Structures are given as structure tokens and as C-alpha cells.
Amino acid sequence: MDPVSIGIFALIALVVLIGLRLPIAYAMILIGGIGIALINGPNLLLNQLKTLAYFQFSKYSLTVVPMFILMGCLASKTGLSRALFRAANAWFGWLRGGTAMAVIASCAGFGAVCGSSIATVSTMGRVALPELKKFNYSNSLATGSVAAGGVLGILIPPSVALTIYAIIVEANIVSMFLAAIIPGLMATVLFILVVAGYVLVVPNSGPRGAGVDTKEFIAATKGVIPVLIIFLLVIGGMFFGFYNPTPAAAIGVFLVLVFGLINRQLKTKGIAEAIKETAATTGMIYLILFGAELMKIFLSRVGLPQTTAAWIIETGISPLGVMIIILIGLILLGCLMDSLSMILLVIPFFWPMLVEINGGIYQGTEGSGFGMSTEELKIWFGILALIVVELGLITPPVGLNVFVISSLAKDVPMVDTFKGVAPFFGIEIIRVAIVFAFPILTLWLPSLGT
Numbered sequence: 001m002d003p004v005s006i007g008i009f010a011l012i013a014l015v016v017l018i019g020l021r022l023p024i025a026y027a028m029i030l031i032g033g034i035g036i037a038l039i040n041g042p043n044l045l046l047n048q049l050k051t052l053a054y055f056q057f058s059k060y061s062l063t064v065v066p067m068f069i070l071m072g073c074l075a076s077k078t079g080l081s082r083a084l085f086r087a088a089n090a091w092f093g094w095l096r097g098g099t100a101m102a103v104i105a106s107c108a109g110f111g112a113v114c115g116s117s118i119a120t121v122s123t124m125g126r127v128a129l130p131e132l133k134k135f136n137y138s139n140s141l142a143t144g145s146v147a148a149g150g151v152l153g154i155l156i157p158p159s160v161a162l163t164i165y166a167i168i169v170e171a172n173i174v175s176m177f178l179a180a181i182i183p184g185l186m187a188t189v190l191f192i193l194v195v196a197g198y199v200l201v202v203p204n205s206g207p208r209g210a211g212v213d214t215k216e217f218i219a220a221t222k223g224v225i226p227v228l229i230i231f232l233l234v235i236g237g238m239f240f241g242f243y244n245p246t247p248a249a250a251i252g253v254f255l256v257l258v259f260g261l262i263n264r265q266l267k268t269k270g271i272a273e274a275i276k277e278t279a280a281t282t283g284m285i286y287l288i289l290f291g292a293e294l295m296k297i298f299l300s301r302v303g304l305p306q307t308t309a310a311w312i313i314e315t316g317i318s319p320l321g322v323m324i325i326i327l328i329g330l331i332l333l334g335c336l337m338d339s340l341s342m343i344l345l346v347i348p349f350f351w352p353m354l355v356e357i358n359g360g361i362y363q364g365t366e367g368s369g370f371g372m373s374t375e376e377l378k379i380w381f382g383i384l385a386l387i388v389v390e391l392g393l394i395t396p397p398v399g400l401n402v403f404v405i406s407s408l409a410k411d412v413p414m415v416d417t418f419k420g421v422a423p424f425f426g427i428e429i430i431r432v433a434i435v436f437a438f439p440i441l442t443l444w445l446p447s448l449g450t
Contacts, residue, residue: 003039007302010035011349014295024341025284028291035298048297056293057286060246061167066282067249068158071256072114073274073281076123078260083223084109085127090212090220092192097199097206099135100145101192103128107149108188109224111156112231113256115163117339117393121150121401125408138205139412141198144420147401148191151390151428154339155383156184157235158249161343162386164285168292168347171378173245174238175446179379182441183387183431190427198423230255288344296348305349309356319357319370323381326350327388327432334392339400342389354381376443383442384435391428394421 010031017027037045056062075081088102088109095101107124114120125146132142154161157177166173199206212220234252237243243251260266299305312322333342358369358377370377393401396418406414435441 003302004304004307006035006038007299007304010298010302011304014345018337018345024337024345025287025291028288028295028345032291032294032296032298036294036301039298039301048294052293053290056290059167061173062286062289064163064173064245064249065160065167065285066278067246067253068115068160068163069281070274070278071158071249071252072116072119072160073277074253074256074260074266074271075110075113076119077266077270077274078256079263079265080113080227080256080259081106081110081123081127084227085124085131087220087223089131089209090217093209094211095196096203096208097141097195099128099132099209100137100141100195100198100206103132103145104149104152104188104191104195107146108152108156108184109227111153111159111184113227113252114153115158115160117150117152117154117161117390118400118404120153121147121404122408124149125405129405129409135207135209137207138202138420139409139416140420141195141202141205142420143402143405143409143412143417144422144424145191145195147394147399147405147417148194148421148424150401150404151393152184152187152191154390154393155180155187155386157181158252159386161340161389162382163245164289164340165343165347165382165386167289168344169351169378169382171375171382172446175375175379176382177235178239178445178448179383179442180386181445183383183435186434186441187387187390187428187431190431191424194423194427226255226259230259285340285344288341292344292348295345299349300352305352306356309353312353312357322354322357323370323384323436326354327384327436330385330388331391331395334389335395335397335399337392339389339392342392343385347385351381372439372443376439379446380435380439380442384432387428387432387435391425391432394418394425 014027014031017031018024033045036048084106085102088105089099092098092101092105103124106128107120110124111120128146129142157180159180162176162180163173166176195206230252233255234248237251238245238248257266330342330346333346354377355374359374372380393399399418402414402417402421405417406412
């Protein structure tokens, strides 16, 4: 059997193992290891295993991952979520559907210090669902708005998923964070507009909340200040070159820790739990990264990405057509697996193929490639991929955000939550189309930092 055929069968076997619920890290290590042994012999595999883990995990760039995870774990225990929701409810609560709009706004704010979608939806769900229920919001709008608002945590910087993507494709983490700001703000605005449209179509689904007086409005608004300070010091410091991402993440951890201690919401037990959660999550991510590296070595040795790129060119599919097919594939894959696993599984395969199409085989032909440099392609594709990964968090049958909400709102049928997220899913498709059609939305801010 030729190497390319071995690579194809290996990918099929990988999908089958994941479908059988074998943890993705073990599946990738198993398939990648066996594949390398088949192609180059067991001695090369043993040599790889002897040194690969050390060289993979001793990279300084990887130290940013546990720091941002710890920052998010601490943030979920400091009362920031309650302060953000109080402020957002003061701004929007008096509108029809205003409390649901407040959920979206506060999820965006919490995502700016958390970086995790699951943490955002679970933390904000505990705060917002009782309020939505108190104001007699429909089950669909209440749970749907929280589940959809939670996806903002994966894109709005600092984002753990965006950091992992940047490490895999060797992109500048600061540039990726800057590129995510405009699409993240766009999602927040569009989600709020979806709520406004929802209550117009179904008037009884989202009644007006109680207005607040000027004193309460000012007091509630002050709750946003800590988030702004943390965001500006972390992201602004990186943008202006005062420090790189790892010190920035450490500063974020310190600021969240100080805030939690000052407002007396963060106890010793909470700090210990955050450290344990960080260790468990980081260990899981590192193991998947190890498996992804083995898979990347195997796929490069069989030449599957290059062969796939050559085949695509022979079929006459345009580079933009290839990108559309990849994005559709990611949406379908998002129905079956969680977001981080998607990034770690598919990016090592798709990215070399896109590089080949953009600047390798197409090089020197007029109007070829994507019309941008490799660095720009990293940014544009990364943001598009992350938006599509967001969709996977609210799509059946997996829809991890929906499962989290169902665990918090046990009296609401899961089908109602999926009905509630459907309009948000539709607007996300529109956002993908906008970012796809106008790459400048992702490339403008990073260009200012160069």
C-alpha cells in the first residue's frame, strides 16, 4: 500500500476511534505512532517518543496556556460575573428582552477575562438564569441566550482556543488576539439584535425588566471597571509591546487574584480549586498536543496534505472554494466533538494544505492563492475557524454549551434550548459570511501592531 493510502486509512481509523468514545489524545497518539512505525519503522518511532514530549512541552510559548486557564478559573470564583450582569442589566434591563440582552453583554465582558466558553456559560448561567426566570422569560429565550452568549468566551481575547491555534500554526499570539476583537464585538452586537428581533416576533418571550434609578445605574456601572482594567492591561500591554503573552497572562492572573481578595469573594478553597482545575485542563491539552504532533509528523511523512492540495488544484476548485468546503466540514464536525478537540485534530491537517495552496503549488500564477501572505492567511483562517468552532458549541447532537445549560436548568427540555439557540446559529452563519467576504475585518488591527 502506498503512503498516501495509508494516511487516508489512518484518518478513517482516527474518526472511528473517536466515534467509539476513545479520548482524542489517546486516539491520535495510537494512530500517529502506528503510522510512523509503518512508514519509517519502529526505531524512528521510539526515537521520536524519546525526545518529542520534552521538546514539545519545554517550549516557552506553551507556558501561556496554563496562565490563561488559571486566569479564567480564578475569574469564575471572584464575583466578576455577578458584577458584570448587574451592570449590563442596568443598561439593557428596561428594554423588552433587555435581561436577555444583558446576558449577552455580560458574557462578552466575562469572556474578556475568562477565555473559555464552557466556563463562561456555566458561570453566567448560574447568575442569569434565576433572573430570567424571575421576569418570566420563555424557556427557549432564557436558556438559548445564555448558551449562545457563552460562545463569546472562545473568541473574545484572551482566548485559550485562540492561543492553542496560534501555537499550532506558529502565529503571533498578540496578532491573533487583535484580529479577534472586531469579530468578537460584531458577534456581541448581532446577538443583542437577535434578542431584539426574537421578542418582536414572540412578544411574550421577553418582557421588560425593572428600570433602575441614577444612583443604582452608576453603582452598577462601576462593576465593569475591574474588567476594563484587566483587559486593557493584558491586551493593551501586549499591543504596545510592554510584555509578551506569558507575562501578560501572569499579570492577568495577579489582577484577578487581587480583585477576588479585595471583594472577599475568593477564598483559600476557591484558589485551591482553581489550581486543580488548571492542572487538569492543562494536562489534557498538553496530552492532546502531543498526539497532534505525532499525527502531524505522520501526515507529513506520507505527504497527505501536499497530495490533497495537488488533487484540489487538478479538480479546478478555487482556493476560496476550498476554504468554504473546509468551513462547512468544520461545522459538521462541530456536531460530533468539542471545540478544542476540533482545533487540535483538524488544524494540523488543514493548515499545511492551505499553505501549499496559497504559496506553494499556486505560486507564480496570476490571481493565485488567497491573495494574501502566509501570516495574513494564518490570521484570517484562524478567526474563521474559531467562529465556526463556536457554532459547534450550540449545534446538536453534542452542543456542549447546551448540555451545560441543561445541567443548570433541569426543568427545561433540551429541545427548547436548541430552539432558543437556532436564531443565534443563523446570525453566526451570516457573521462567517461577512468575515469571509471582508478579510480586512480581521487583518486591520493586527496591521496596526506591526
